[in-house]
Amino acid sequence: MANDSDITLLTIVRHMQAMEERIMQRFAQTDARIDRLETKVDHIKGYLLMQIDNMDKRLDGIEVVQLPAIRKAVGMV
Numbered sequence: 001m002a003n004d005s006d007i008t009l010l011t012i013v014r015h016m017q018a019m020e021e022r023i024m025q026r027f028a029q030t031d032a033r034i035d036r037l038e039t040k041v042d043h044i045k046g047y048l049l050m051q052i053d054n055m056d057k058r059l060d061g062i063e064v065v066q067l068p069a070i071r072k073a074v075g076m077v
Helices: 009-060
Strands: none
Touching: none
């Protein structure tokens, strides 16, 4: 005999469906966060590559004739 407080198969299925929906929402949120992070990393990478390229271009025009001698301060070992 079924009682109102009995757990039925329908109750279990509804709980499982609700859990699946919450899990899928978390996956969607995580995917969105990863996409935003990838965009930020790509932007930073592009900026850094541009900076390195700019430094490289400036260094191409510099000719090192002689490196200065390194002098030790008094008391350094």
